[in-house]
Amino acid sequence: MCSDYFQDPLGYFNETLKLAMSSMYDPLPVLGVEPSNTPYPIDTLLENVKKKVGSYPQISCSLLIKGSKQLYLKEIRFCFKRRNPVSTLQNCPDDIDNVCKSVELGNY
Template identity: 55%
Template structure:
């Protein structure tokens, strides 16, 4: 009887492990991360022309404690069985390559768009709910990012400006009112005392269906150089070149 019980227990453990393997990582939600190029291109050398709209950084599986799911690794993080290799996604993305080049470009000079997509797939797509379907993963991300629902300007309630910084708390409250949930806002600091709004990240619950569509509050509302919503003033610059002879002093004053 004891041996029989042990065999039943072992079978149950094996079945549970298979379920985990099939379902992938036990993550809780996705982050749709959108980048404001003018903020990034102040701290790094970008290709020209610099986009005048938010571009896609990625769609990232994230644990409930707001820690990103680590990249796929067949030894240490086999989150899904036999996901599509990064080197094999290029051909599959051919039908939407034009859209990806426009909306999901690599901004940095030293990397190609394809390099960027491969990295995003390895770091996030392979451990998502699309492990063997890169076309749908990238297509669904494109559709989310291009929908009016996830329009950062509409959510934040502001337009790019070279004259007016915004209290971070106000932007978060605007997003809660206009979008229905608190996003995460990250910042860069090209110069001491200057905070630029670098990314807005919308959080979506993981459900049994794809694409994710149920919005939720992001567990952490600020990141990178943004630290305190009640005191941080951030710029959403209309131009990438921000430090002219007439605005350095006003920038510093507005950020303190």
């Protein structure tokens, strides 16, 4: 992605690797959930992340059964400001991806 590390891609990789390994961004604790068969509303997940890390992520969903209205969490994406070092979170431009938007949000 875009960064201020254009002359130091290895430095960028190392900085992002540190962020990925940080417990601050461990998905389940950040989302405030435990594995369960009970669905969690996307709005709840977004608000839990905002409370824990201070910015809204992007939630990515998948449908395990095509045509189903049951969504499953695929990814949680954090957005960082484009600067050196890569450590300042910002709200992601879109809080949910198109797959999540494709199903009526009130149904789960």
